[in-house]
Amino acid sequence: MAIERSTDGGAPGTSRYIRYRWWGLLAISLGVAMIIMDATIVSVAVPSIVGDLGISSTQIQWVQEIYTLLFAALLLTWGRIADRVGRRRVMLAGVVLFVAASILCALAESGGVLILGRAIQGLGGSMILPTTLALLNANFQGRERGIAFAVWGSTIGGMAAIGPLLGGWLTENASWRWAFGINIPVGVLIVGGLLLFVAESSEPVVGAAQRLDLGGAALSIIGFGALVFGLIEGRTYGWWNASEDAAFQVGNLSPVPLAFLLAVLALTCFVLLQRSRTAAGKGVILDLSLFRIPSFANGNVTALIVSFGEFGLILSLPLWFQNVLGFTAFQAGLALLPLAVGSFLASGGVAALARRFSPILVVRMGLGLEILSIAALALLIRPDSTAWLTSPILLVYGIGVGLATAQLTSVVLAEVPIAKSGQGSATQSTARQTGSALGIAVLGTAFFTTLRTGTEDRVADAVAGNPQLGAVVDSVNATSGGSISALAADPQTAFIADAAREAMTNGASLAGWIAAAALLIGFLTSLRIKPVIGPRAGEPAGVRAPEEGPGASSP
Numbered sequence: 001m002a003i004e005r006s007t008d009g010g011a012p013g014t015s016r017y018i019r020y021r022w023w024g025l026l027a028i029s030l031g032v033a034m035i036i037m038d039a040t041i042v043s044v045a046v047p048s049i050v051g052d053l054g055i056s057s058t059q060i061q062w063v064q065e066i067y068t069l070l071f072a073a074l075l076l077t078w079g080r081i082a083d084r085v086g087r088r089r090v091m092l093a094g095v096v097l098f099v100a101a102s103i104l105c106a107l108a109e110s111g112g113v114l115i116l117g118r119a120i121q122g123l124g125g126s127m128i129l130p131t132t133l134a135l136l137n138a139n140f141q142g143r144e145r146g147i148a149f150a151v152w153g154s155t156i157g158g159m160a161a162i163g164p165l166l167g168g169w170l171t172e173n174a175s176w177r178w179a180f181g182i183n184i185p186v187g188v189l190i191v192g193g194l195l196l197f198v199a200e201s202s203e204p205v206v207g208a209a210q211r212l213d214l215g216g217a218a219l220s221i222i223g224f225g226a227l228v229f230g231l232i233e234g235r236t237y238g239w240w241n242a243s244e245d246a247a248f249q250v251g252n253l254s255p256v257p258l259a260f261l262l263a264v265l266a267l268t269c270f271v272l273l274q275r276s277r278t279a280a281g282k283g284v285i286l287d288l289s290l291f292r293i294p295s296f297a298n299g300n301v302t303a304l305i306v307s308f309g310e311f312g313l314i315l316s317l318p319l320w321f322q323n324v325l326g327f328t329a330f331q332a333g334l335a336l337l338p339l340a341v342g343s344f345l346a347s348g349g350v351a352a353l354a355r356r357f358s359p360i361l362v363v364r365m366g367l368g369l370e371i372l373s374i375a376a377l378a379l380l381i382r383p384d385s386t387a388w389l390t391s392p393i394l395l396v397y398g399i400g401v402g403l404a405t406a407q408l409t410s411v412v413l414a415e416v417p418i419a420k421s422g423q424g425s426a427t428q429s430t431a432r433q434t435g436s437a438l439g440i441a442v443l444g445t446a447f448f449t450t451l452r453t454g455t456e457d458r459v460a461d462a463v464a465g466n467p468q469l470g471a472v473v474d475s476v477n478a479t480s481g482g483s484i485s486a487l488a489a490d491p492q493t494a495f496i497a498d499a500a501r502e503a504m505t506n507g508a509s510l511a512g513w514i515a516a517a518a519l520l521i522g523f524l525t526s527l528r529i530k531p532v533i534g535p536r537a538g539e540p541a542g543v544r545a546p547e548e549g550p551g552a553s554s555p
Contacts, residue, residue, distance in 0.1 A: 001003075004498045008412070010126050017139070017195075017197065017198065019137060019198035019439045020197040021140065023153060023193060023195065023196070023197040023398060024135075024139060024193065024194070024197035024198040025136070025140075025148050025200075026193060026197075027189070027190050027192075027193025027194050027197060027198060028132045028135055028152070028193075028194075028198065029096060029132075029151055029152060029155045030189055030190045030193065030536030031190050031194075031433045031434050032128075032132050032155045032156060032159070032185060032194035033155050033159045033186075033354055034095075034098065034103045034128075034183055034186050034187065034239070035071075035098070035125040035128050036155070036156050036159040036160055036164065036210075036423065037127070037159045037163040037166065037181075038102075038163070038183060038386060039067065039068070039071075039125075039181075039264060040099075040160055040163030040164055040194065041158070041163040041164065041166055041167035041170075041179045041312070042064060042067075042118075042167070042179060042427065043064060043318070044061070044163075044164045044168050044171060044179075044318070044329045044332075044495070044553035045120060045165070045167050045179045046063075046064070047062055047329075047482075048171050048175075048176040049063070049095035049114070049176050052176065053110065053111055053112075054115065055107070055111035055114070055362065055364065057113065059071065059111035059114075060111070060117050061236065062118075063111070063114055063115055063116075063118050064118075065207070065232050065233070066115055066118050066119045066122060066127070067118045067119070067121055067122040067141075067160070067278065068224075068228065068433075068437065069122065069225060069228055069229055069232070069276075069432065070119055070120070070121040070122030070123055070126065071125045071126045071129075072126075072224055072225070072228040072327050072430065072433040072434065072437065073126075073222075073224045073225030073228065073432045074122075074123060074126035074127075074221060075126050075129065075130055075224075075425075075426045075429045075433065076220045076224065076285055076286060076426045076427065076430050077126075077220055077221060077285060077426075078090060078094075078127045078130060078131070078426065079130035079131075079134070079215075079219040079422040079423050079425055079426020079427070079429070080128050080212075080217075080284075080285045080422060080423055080426065080529075081212070081422075082127075082131045082134060082181065082421070082422040082426075083134070083201075083203045083405065083420065083421065083423060084131065084147065084202065084212070085176070086201070086202040087131045087134045087138065087200070087201050087202065087421070087422060088131070088135060088194055088200045089200065089202075090131050090510060091122060091127065091128055091132065091193060091194060091252065092125060092128050092195070093109050093196055094125070094126070094127025094128040094131065095124070095128060095161045095191055096123035096187070096191065097120060097123060097127065098121055098128065098145070098183065098187065099124075099183055099184055099187035099188075099253060100120070100122075100395070101117045101118070101119075101120035101121040101123075101124055101168050101436075102117070102125075102180040102181065102183035102184060103180075103184065103188070104117035104183075104216055105117035105118060105119065105121070105177075105178040105180040106117065106177040106181040106437075107177075109224075111451045114187060115373035115408025117180075118138045119388060120418075126192075128344065129424060129427050129429050130425040130426035131422065131423035131425070132152065132425075133152065133409065133413065133421070133424075133428065133429070134201070134421035134424075134425040135201065135411050135426075136148045136149060136152060136420045137200055137421040137425065138201040138416060138418050139197075139199055139201070143351065143355065145355050145410070146316075146351045146355070146359065146407075147351040148156075148346045148412055149406045149407065149409050149410040149426040150350040150351050150354075150406040150407070150438045151347055151380050151406070152406060152409065153347070153350075153401075153402065153404075153405035153406025153407070153408075153409055154343045154344050154401075154402045154405070154408070154464065155308075155348060156404060156405055156521055157339070157340070157343035157398060157401035157402055157405055158339075158340035158341075158343040158398075158402075159340070160311070160314055160339075160340075161333075161337060161338075161339035161340035161343070161394075161398070162337070162338040162340045162452065163333075164318055164329070164332060164333040165333025165334060165336065165340075166182070166333070166334055167179050167180075167329065167333065167383045168181065168328065168329030168330035168331070168332060168333040169191060169330050169333070170330065171336045172229050172329065172330050173468065176282065176302045181442050183473035185509045186391075188196050189191075194549070200287075201418065202497065203419045203420070203422075204438075206378065207208065210352065211282065211283050212254075212283060212287045213274075213277060213282070213284050215273055215285050216270060216273050216274055216284060216285035216286070217285055218268035219267070219269050219287070220266075220267075220270050220285055222261075222262065222265050222266040223266035223267035224263070224267070224430060224434070226259045226260070226262040226263035226266065227260070227263035227267070227437075228433070228434065228485050229256075229259045229410065230256045230257075230259035230260045230263065231434075231437040231438055231440070231441040232437055232440065232441065233255070233256055233259075234254075234441055235444055235445050235448065237255055237256050237443065238254035238256060238257075239256055240252040240253070240254060240255065240256075240257055240463050241253070241254060241258070242255070242287075245279070252370055254267070257463075259445070260533055266464060270275035270285075271288070273286075274286055274287075274288050275288060276430075283485070285423075286426075286427060287423055289424065290420060290424060290427070290521070293296075293415045294528075294529070294530065295412065295414055295529055295530070296409055296412055296413075296415065296416060296424065296427075298525065298526075298529045299408060299411045299412035299428070299529055300412060300427060300428055300431040301351045301431075301525055302363075302522050302526045302529065303408055303409075303412060303428055303432050303435065304431040304432065304434055304435035304438075305406065305435060305518055305519075305521050305522035305525060306367065306408065306435065306519060306522040307431070307432040307433075307434075307435030307436045307439060308435040308438050308439035308442070309370070309374070309439060309516065309517075309518035309519040310370070310401060310405075310435070310436070310439070310515075311436035311440065311521065312441055313448070314446075314509045315440050315443060315444050315511075316443065316447045316473065316507065316508045316512075317479055318332045318333075318509070319336070319383075319480060319504070319507065319508075321335050321336075322481075322503045322510040323480075323481035323482060323484045323485070323501075323504060324383055324481075324505055324508075325385065325386070325387075325483070325501075326485065326503050329445070334387075335387045335390060336390070336394065336395075338390075338391045338392070338394040338395040338398060338505075339397055339398035339401070339439060340398060341396045341398060342394070342395040342396065342397065342398020342399040342400075342401070342402060343398040343399070343401050343405075344398075344402065345398075345399060345402065346398070346399045346401070346402025346403045347406065348367070348400050349538060350362060350402065350403055350406055350407060353365070353403070353405055354410070358531035359407040359408070359411050359414070360411050360471075360529050360531050361408045361525060361531070362403050362404075363403070363404050363407045363408045363526055364523060364526055364527075365400075365403055365404075366399075366400040366401065366402070366403030367400065367402065367404050367522060367523040367526065368400070369396055369397070369399055369400030369517065369520055370397055370400035370401060370404065370519050371399060371400075371516050371519045371520055371523065372396070373393050373394070373397035374394050374397060374512050374515050374516040374519065375391065375398040375513070376514070377393050377394075377512050378508075378509045378510075378511075378512030378516065380393075381505055381508060381509060381512075382500055382505060383498075383505045403515060408429060408526075411529060411546040412424070412428045413425065422432075422527075434540070437514070439518065441514060442463055442514065443514055444510040444511075446507065446511050446514055447504075447507040447511045449478065449507075450503060450506050450507030450510050451476065451480075451481060451500065451503050451504050451507045452476075452477040452503075453503075454499070454502065454503025454504075454506055454507065455473055455476050455477070455496070455499050455500045455503045456473060457477060458499035458503065459495065459496055459499050461472060462495070462496075469493075469496070472493055472496060473496060476500045477498070481500060481504050484497045484500050484501060484504075485497075487500070502536065
């Protein structure tokens with residue numbers, strides 16, 4: 001199947017897109033920045049949202065999690081639709097939808113409206129992320145593609161750290177509503193940049209392959225949605241036995257194992273359906289022949305494991321900064337800023353390193369830096385630590401993220417034909433989202449369990465002599481450590497605050513060791529990936545991609 005780099009109908013347009021392609025990269029990167037920033041910025045604004053709207057703990061939980069749930073569930077489907085109807089077109093629609101949802105969130109006067117807005121944001125975000133990668137893959141070639149991926153990857157790593165900083169500043173100096181309102185001007189810039197500087201690309205199809213695989217779309221949405229639901233709700237609803245907060249239960253069984261069972265069944269049926277439709281020459285959501293490409297298959301496994309370690313750590317550090325070191329939300333964001341600085345610094349040299357050593361070797365360099373820095377953090381942090389200790393460690397960690405994230409993306413997509421860019425990009429994004437959800441589940445469980453048990457163990461004797469203190473200790477876990485500062489201010493409960501600080505530090509340290517172990521496994525899986533040069537590495541801009549049949553095997 002032939003694919004045009006531009007569908008605007010003429011050489012002048014194509015020439016314009018090539019001439020201003022770096023402005024197009026800026027627009028695409030802003031799209032990535034907007035959705036990553038929004039995913040992190042809201043967590044900082046939660047206390048202000050609760051105080052302003054008076055919503056329940058269950059509602060605030062869904063404000064945070066409905067976004068992740070829909071975002072991860074829909075990535076694969078939108079990646080395939082983008083291949084069919086146009087990647088730029090889908091990204092534009094996603095940006096408009098995301099901005100409209102942001103306006104709804106900013107104007108919300110109730111928890112229900114805010115949850116609805118976050119759900120629509122998740123839908124819009126799932127349209128944006130896979131199309132950003134697909135557009136980069138289609139509009140940049142050879143050495144320039146490596147630079148574009150470096151900017152893309154550094155944007156993800158950097159904005160994950162800048163989001164809490166910006167959220168803290170907006171919350172303290174304006175209103176939590178501006179955490180959503182800031183997306184309006186950003187969205188306008190993205191839409192303008194996409195229309196002016198980014199060429200459309202799509203995969204023309206004929207015959208039976210024209211029909212969208214609705215069954216495959218439904219199964220992938222149900223499967224990945226149930227999987228992510230189980231991962232993010234396990235700690236709240238119970239991993240097996242139902243907790244008091246469980247929305248529903250079967251006997252004493254939590255909904256979480258039922259969600260995992262549904263995910264296994266749906267995803268198994270999804271794979272079987274994709275195989276049968278491919279054999280019949282019909283359109284599919286995911287061309288499973290892509291997994292015959294070693295760099296794609298092994299790269300996605302590595303991406304999932306690496307995301308487990310990278311993004312799981314982002315959960316515990318802001319809480320540790322605020323509740324143990326006593327930082328404000330803005331100060332906690334500042335403490336994370338070295339991570340963003342390191343990530344952006346790495347983007348400046350990653351392309352040159354990739355040319356000299358190969359992209360996969362740069363990935364291993366980055367993972368090595370991440371492992372060493374996280375291990376150092378886990379080993380050295382104390383309840384009385386300062387930002388002078390954490391800043392250089394996070395700077396090195398950020399450099400590692402900047403080196404590894406972008407080049408791992410480059411490796412995963414290196415041999416994926418342009419015609420299948422949407423599918424390839426969406427698969428990589430889904431692997432990362434699944435890994436990050438798994439990391440947050442495992443590291444979050446380790447972190448909060450250590451906080452609870454550590455605090456209880458340290459004050460057990462005092463609680464035995466005064467049972468009323470038991471409720472005070474329970475408040476530490478119920479507020480994720482948020483009550484520590486209030487407890488410290490009261491001489492009668494200051495010893496509980498000290499115990500909680502020690503326990504939370506141990507929890508952050510344990511989470512760090514688990515993250516380092518996950519990254520080490522990711523490093524080992526990366527050894528299965530051989531250095532590759534994509535089939536289009538030397539292809540001049542503007543040419544047509546090689547034809548790929550519906551069931552054609554990948555190179």
